[in-house]
Amino acid sequence: MAEIRIRNTDERIQGEENVRAFLENQEVLYEHWNPGKLAPELQEKFVLSDEEKAQILSTFEEEIRDLAGRRGYQTWDLIALSDATPNLDELLKKFEQVHTHTEDEVRAITAGRGIFIIKGTDDVGYFDVELEAGDVISVPEHKPHFFTLMDNRQIVAVRLFIETEGWIAHPFEDASFQKA
Numbered sequence: 522m523a524e525i526r527i528r529n530t531d532e533r534i535q536g537e538e539n540v541r542a543f544l545e546n547q548e549v550l551y552e553h554w555n556p557g558k559l560a561p562e563l564q565e566k567f568v569l570s571d572e573e574k575a576q577i578l579s580t581f582e583e584e585i586r587d588l589a590g591r592r593g594y595q596t597w598d599l600i601a602l603s604d605a606t607p608n609l610d611e612l613l614k615k616f617e618q619v620h621t622h623t624e625d626e627v628r629a630i631t632a633g634r635g636i637f638i639i640k641g642t643d644d645v646g647y648f649d650v651e652l653e654a655g656d657v658i659s660v661p662e663h664k665p666h667f668f669t670l671m672d673n674r675q676i677v678a679v680r681l682f683i684e685t686e687g688w689i690a691h692p693f694e695d696a697s698f699q700k701a
């Protein structure tokens with residue numbers, strides 16, 4: 522289950538109801554899939570063959586099609602990142618820049634962990650959403666954010682797109698953003 526940390530106050534928000542209420546207030550979609558549906562050998566695997574990727578996507582096909590049907594996503598794929606990923610450090614450096622998109626950014630975590638850092642309403646400021654397997658999040662279009670890995674540095678996630686071509690990161694320079 523996702524957990525929130527508000528960067529200005531270090532306050533943590535835990536528990537499904539509280540997390541849902543907070544994210545709803547911030548206009549961030551949050552849902553949950555059952556990660557136990559995945560074959561046990563794929564629940565902790567972060568280097569995946571094309572066949573394994575297809576198996577994961579077909580395991581969650583119903584959830585993916587339901588989400589896509591409700592929200593208009595046309596295509597989806599699966600990304601896997603871990604220390605086995607070439608140039609992971611360089612990739613993360615690129616990830617860790619606050620930016621916006623004209624499309625929302627959807628991630629459904631099927632294994633591992635990840636974190637979205639999102640600019641909330643003025644009274645809240647930046648907050649972290651720590652995600653684990655089963656968590657599904659959509660950061661709304663035009664909302665400043667970035668995504669990175671957590672300490673274990675491994676994740677598998679489904680990404681859904683309305684239009685892959687339109688999905689470009691626009692840097693968002695923000696003096697009020699505090700790292701860490």
Ligand SMILES: [Fe+2]
Binds near residue numbers: 620666667668690
């Ligand atoms: Fe993004």
